[in-house]
Amino acid sequence: MAKIVIIGAGPTGLSAAYHLEKKGFVDYKLFEKESETGGLCRSIYQDGFTFDYTGHLLHVGDPYFRQFINDVVGFENLEIITRRSFIYSHGVFTHYPFQVNLHGLPPHVIAECIEGYVTRPVSRKKPKSFPQWVMQSFGEGFAKHFFMPYQRKIFAHDLKNITTSWTGRFVPTTSLQQIIAGALQKPNDELIGYNAQFYYPKVDGTAFWVNKLAETIKAPIHTNCSVTKVDITNKVVTFANGHVEPYDQLITTMPLDRLLDIIVEPSSSSLKKAIPKLLCNKVVNFNLGVSRNVSDKHWIYYPEAQYPFYRMGFYHNFAASNAPAGYSSLYGEFSHINASKKKVAEMLATSLAATKKILGIEDREIVTEKVVHIDHAYVIYDFWREKHLAKIHQQLHAFGVHSIGRYGEWKYSSMQEAILDGKKAIEQLIMLPAHQSYYMPAAAPSSSKII
């Protein structure tokens, strides 16, 4: 029996393993359902092109994460890049963020945004829903021309049911002076917002950094091992191949709704009732390799309803190695919540046709194509989640189950946070009272075998 079992070898599970080993703890096993490690931070190599699971850009804000990247990945292997991102609406490209770069938009749009900002409802009460927050922070014009249509597309959900708790980090607020300056003069995008600068591996796409992390793990990583049952009373996980693994503490990074679906819970518990309430969208990520350089931008937001996708980006502008010289490696993203197969196929066809039209791509120029379906993409921050999520985690904790990471915790978070989540979980586990502590400084070799 391994004292600790980790489910999932994405960045969070790998980070948990890395931090266990760093503490000298060897009595653990790491299981991954796919044939390779990396989770959503893998890359696809196809016909000379590199595609990620849509743009995966490294934001290094936390001092510990900076040190971690330095030690594990090496900054010499990463390019630091200043964002070239745009919004396409009303037939023009404006620089991101929209709210401080109105220059170039039709005069009536600029007027509506400024008037809306000046006359926005001022209230001492904290806004509850996302639409209220947009109205109070930016006003009607910005809501109409960017925030509402864009977020409606990305969440594919009624925005009135969405809270404000995720907005702080992702949506930069502004001032009247910045808005007017941005309406009168050319771009002012350089260092505004969390993603103004980012790192990206020089070779092998985003997978490069997460592969470096996997290479540091000394214990075997058991790939092709899909967990199909978690008996939280008897503390046993069962795999699709029939293998059974008892544990003392379970760290799981698989999506929380899937975990609740496969747990065997005691009759006194009602965790399964939460499954239909945990909402997230699915993203369809279409990737194209094109025999010509179609753009010098990093990515473009498409808020208008006439385009089914919400964003398009260009991997070859993150790293030249992502496409053959002079060629393009591009991605588009659209989202839905449980749309029918037929509807998804229609959206994909419309998206591909629009992409080709916008960029003037001829069929003969398309070298390769790859469509990826991301079934857990953006967690929906609705009011149910706000009220009940913490209780689900508390109940799981009581059974020695620690559900962490972007989908384990059911949240909107980055690769940096995945590493910090894995670290935090291990710190909390080894800080248990002495009689329950698993900290074992002696480094006996792991007895785990590939199953």
Ligand SMILES: Cc1cc2nc3c(=O)[nH]c(=O)nc-3n(C[C@H](O)[C@H](O)[C@H](O)COP(=O)(O)OP(=O)(O)OC[C@H]3O[C@@H](n4cnc5c(N)ncnc54)[C@H](O)[C@@H]3O)c2cc1C
């Ligand atoms: C569209 C999109 C764009 C993004 N862009 C960025 C970006 O630009 N920058 C950034 O920092 N972050 C970005 N992210 C977030 C980033 O992908 C996540 O923060 C990160 O992947 C979370 O890591 P994780 O290990 O928690 O989850 P995951 O990467 O999902 O890993 C979970 C692992 O668990 C495995 N697993 C699941 N079920 C089982 C099972 N039953 N048995 C065994 N194993 C199982 C999975 O196969 C997977 O390997 C983006 C996310 C999305 C969806």
